[in-house]
Amino acid sequence: MKGHDHTKLLYDVNSQMPKDEVLAGLSELFAVFGDSTRIKILWALFESEMCVCAIAELLHMTQSAISHQLKLLKHAKLVGCRREGKTVYYYLADDHVRSIIDQGMEHISE
Amino acid sequence: MKGHDHTKLLYDVNSQMPKDEVLAGLSELFAVFGDSTRIKILWALFESEMCVCAIAELLHMTQSAISHQLKLLKHAKLVGCRREGKTVYYYLADDHVRSIIDQGMEHISE
DNA sequence: ATAACATATGAGCAAATGAACATATGATAA
DNA sequence: TTATCATATGTTCATTTGCTCATATGTTAT
Numbered sequence: 001m002k003g004h005d006h007t008k009l010l011y012d013v014n015s016q017m018p019k020d021e022v023l024a025g026l027s028e029l030f031a032v033f034g035d036s037t038r039i040k041i042l043w044a045l046f047e048s049e050m051c052v053c054a055i056a057e058l059l060h061m062t063q064s065a066i067s068h069q070l071k072l073l074k075h076a077k078l079v080g081c082r083r084e085g086k087t088v089y090y091y092l093a094d095d096h097v098r099s100i101i102d103q104g105m106e107h108i109s110e
Numbered sequence: 111m112k113g114h115d116h117t118k119l120l121y122d123v124n125s126q127m128p129k130d131e132v133l134a135g136l137s138e139l140f141a142v143f144g145d146s147t148r149i150k151i152l153w154a155l156f157e158s159e160m161c162v163c164a165i166a167e168l169l170h171m172t173q174s175a176i177s178h179q180l181k182l183l184k185h186a187k188l189v190g191c192r193r194e195g196k197t198v199y200y201y202l203a204d205d206h207v208r209s210i211i212d213q214g215m216e217h218i219s220e
Numbered sequence: 221a222t223a224a225c226a227t228a229t230g231a232g233c234a235a236a237t238g239a240a241c242a243t244a245t246g247a248t249a250a
Numbered sequence: 251t252t253a254t255c256a257t258a259t260g261t262t263c264a265t266t267t268g269c270t271c272a273t274a275t276g277t278t279a280t
Contacts, residue, residue, distance in 0.1 A: 003225075004197075006164040013157045013168060020146075023153065025218045026211070027146040034141030035238080036134045043133065047123045052257060054116040058123060065239050067258055077217075086247050086256045087114075096217040101136065103213055107187075107206040108135045113255075145268080162227060175269055177228055196226045196277050 032076045033100065037061065038069050041090075042097055045079065049091035142186040143210065147171065148179050151200075152207055155189065159201035 017023070032038060040059055044050060050058075056066045070090055073079045078097050081090045092098070127133070142148060150169055154160060160168075166176045180200055183189045188207050191200045202208070 003163055006161075006167055009158065009160065009164060010168050013154050013160070016157050017150070017153055022218075023149050024146045026214050027144055027149045029214050029218055030140050030149075031144030034137055034144040036130075036137040037238080039133050039137045039140070040127070043127055044123050047126050048119065050119065050123070051116075053113050053255095054119060057116055058120050062240065063257070064241075064259085068238080071258080077220075083247090083257095086254095088257060094217075096213060100210065100213045100217070103206060103210045104136050104139050107204075107210070108132075108139055110187075147268080163225095172270070173227070174229085174271080178268075181228080193227095193277090196224095198227060 029076060032072060032078060033104070035069075037065070038073060039101070041066070041069060041073065042078065042092070042101065045090060045092045046098065049082075049089045051087045051089050055090070139186060142182060142188060143214070145179075147175070148183060149211070151176070151179060151183065152188065152202065152211065155200060155202045156208065159192075159199045161197045161199050165200070 018026075033042075037059065041055055044055060044058055052066055052070065053063055055070075056063045059066065070079065070081075074081065074090075077093050079090050080093045081088050083089075128136075143152075147169065151165055154165060154168055162176055162180065163173055165180075166173045169176065180189065180191075184191065184200075187203050189200050190203045191198050193199075
């Protein structure tokens with residue numbers, strides 16, 4: 001046999017691991033948080049719901065770029081939106097967003 | 111003026127936003143969680159510290175690929191390591207890893 | 221010293237990603 | 251209806267990312 005033996009350990013660890021699809025879903029969620037533009041959008045929405053063009057102005061980015069990112073955030077169920085005439089307001093979907101970001105902040109501020 | 115006015119809102123939201131470097135650091139942290147290989151490695155380390163070749167075997171990946179990812183995880187201070195002879199054991203750096211992943215799990219299981 | 225094992229690292233490449241641009245859709249007002 | 255504003259979407263392109271391969275480093279035993 002090549003290398004030393006891990007059979008027992010691997011068996012134990014493996015039995016505790018969630019299915020691949022779950023772990024894939026988890027990493028996809030974190031990947032959404034893993035971009036500074038999207039983090040900024042989420043942080044902005046902590047304060048209040050905002051329309052697309054306001055976010056674009058705030059971040060000094062094009063309306064298109066923001067719209068694309070909002071689509072991702074919405075797909076990840078991190079934000080929701082409501083239409084009011086021509087304007088579409090985006091808001092945080094739930095409190096998980098806040099608690100996930102809070103945990104991240106705790107880690108980096110050490 | 112082009113488009114409707116957001117001056118007041120933008121001022122308020124902006125005053126609550128952390129500095130760009132902080133938000134960049136935050137997104138970089140989440141980006142580390144945003145890959146299924148790294149999530150699997152972290153999850154494995156929940157059970158026990160493990161050497162590089164054991165992780166590689168567990169995930170059916172090359173030693174090199176795992177080593178590269180461990181370097182990232184270490185740089186993000188999510189894991190630490192200790193050497194014992196030829197073998198290097200990696201372990202979770204602190205409890206933040208667990209709580210961040212827990213929060214993520216809560217969000218996707220709905 | 222040399223051999224064998226465990227890990228780390230640099231280069232190269234295919235795939236994924238984020239933004240810009242152009243354009244399409246939706247909604248309101250004239 | 252047409253014009254205008256707000257948003258959405260498709261395409262393109264440069265950058266980044268994750269893996270493989272080859273090779274280097276580190277450690278122990280002979």
